[in-house]
Amino acid sequence: MAEDEHGGELRTATSSERTVSRGTALLPTDGFQNPGLPEHRPRVTDTDPRAAKRVERFIIFLFWLSFAATVFTVAAYFIWPIDREDITSVRANNMFLGLGIALSMMTIGIGAVMWSKYLMKDHEMVESRHKTEGSPATRARAVEVFQQANEESGFGRRTLLRNSLIGAVLALPIPGIVLFRDLYNGNNPAPVDLLHETMWDEGVRLVRDPIGTPIKASDVTIGSVFHVIPDGLIDLEHHMLEEKAKAVVLLMRLPEERLKEEEHRKSWSYNGIVAYSKVCTHVGCPVALYEQQTHHLLCPCHQSQFDVTEHCKVIFGPAGRPLPQLPITVDGEGYLVAQSDFLEPVGPSFWERKHDYNV
Incomplete structure (x- = not known):
């Protein structure tokens, strides 16, 4: 024991007595108690089947809108072509192609987010970390997780929703294929x-x-x-x-x-x-x-x-x-x-050349 300046005894406080004053609250400094997960609040789509159905129909609409935007992109490439005689035609071509591609990608993204946010199972879980060895038990558990995810997401059950998503995703590369394919045209000069x-x-x-x-x-x-x-x-x-x-x-x-x-x-x-x-x-x-x-x-x-x-x-x-x-x-x-034109091609050498110029 030690004495203070007035001769009183000083003692060491126990861990349970060490506190910090914050206004009127006293908080222990040695740690805190795990408060646990907050009380689960169900979503409207969990309690109201009609609301869930409305959301599902809207997501299906977004996926079909993405498909339609993809078709529009392909059509716009031919409706507003780039005219070699008019350089300003590039503006309309780029604008409508950009709008179509942006809309097709954006609606897929919004639909996927809404699907996961409003229709997939909504529950809290704690997943412990573990080593990632590929043991038979781990692989078996991975299969169970995928099966559980399929059940909770409704991917295998909501067939129209799933097929709409698949159709929109499969259609998404079509504009790129059309654009790149048209780079080669047998009627255009090399x-x-x-x-x-x-x-x-x-x-x-x-x-x-x-x-x-x-x-x-x-x-x-x-x-x-x-x-x-x-x-x-x-x-x-x-x-x-x-x-x-x-x-x-x-x-x-x-x-x-x-x-x-x-x-x-x-x-x-x-x-x-x-x-x-x-x-x-x-x-x-x-x-x-x-x-x-x-x-x-x-x-x-x-x-x-x-x-x-x-x-x-x-x-x-x-x-x-x-x-x-x-x-x-x-x-x-x-x-x-x-005296004449250039006797060899101008510009970069990476162009594929079919002539032999010995000049």
């Missing part, structure tokens, strides 16, 4: 053919992007870079984006002694002026960074580098082939013009 044909042709002038001003050879000084499109492109309405994506070109001028041209390509340049596709041969990003001192072109997406002095061969990065070169010359007025 990607390599589309990429091999651009607006460049013999005598087409090189004009500045985006203002469309023709470029004279005398305008291109050593070290300068011009972003170029074919003359007439800006006059297009529907095909402008598609054609521009294929036809954009970078125009540069180098000292002629720096060019290391192959014999059959020496006529493709004009007094050190060269033109190359701006579309990277890796994944199609715009190659727009030019290092004047090294004469390298850099793709900012994945850092592929091309050497302009040697027909834009790849010197670094994941690009699989050089940038396609546009053969150029000048017309009678001194303006730069194309």
Whole structure:
């Protein structure tokens, strides 16, 4: 025993006496008594069969609505197709496809949640943790649990509800199948053919992007870079984006002694002026960074580098082939013009190619 400052005895309190005062309540600090589970409150659908039937009918309606939305999605793909002549048609196509797919998935989700919340058995349980060995007893118990879950959920008993869910889920992938299947159409040109044909042709002038001003050879000084499109492109309405994506070109001028041209390509340049596709041969990003001192072109997406002095061969990065070169010359007025279209496909190399271009 110890004494306090007034000479009184001090003693250690027992565990049952150690309490903490919180207002008027005294709570033991050594632990608490398990209060158990709260009293079960039955749902309306547990006590009223008519309410349960109404909920069941509504869930069935949601599943059939999902099925109808899936059918609508497939129909919308053909009712509002993407018109190659009108890029604005993409808006209607995407909007109605998105609405149909969203509605079909959302109604399945809402229906499944309502099924579990209002119709499946509602009782509390405590499940002890145990090791997960796959013993025969464990497997037998798992079978019992699945059988019990089937009985309590009504999955095997509520046939119309179950079949509605199965039908809606089975129909859900159909829009995706239709969309992906339509990517292949024997009547459409192969990607390599589309990429091999651009607006460049013999005598087409090189004009500045985006203002469309023709470029004279005398305008291109050593070290300068011009972003170029074919003359007439800006006059297009529907095909402008598609054609521009294929036809954009970078125009540069180098000292002629720096060019290391192959014999059959020496006529493709004009007094050190060269033109190359701006579309990277890796994944199609715009190659727009030019290092004047090294004469390298850099793709900012994945850092592929091309050497302009040697027909834009790849010197670094994941690009699989050089940038396609546009053969150029000048017309009678001194303006730069194309000699022909590109002699090889532009764009990424991952497109399946059926031609052999030895250029």
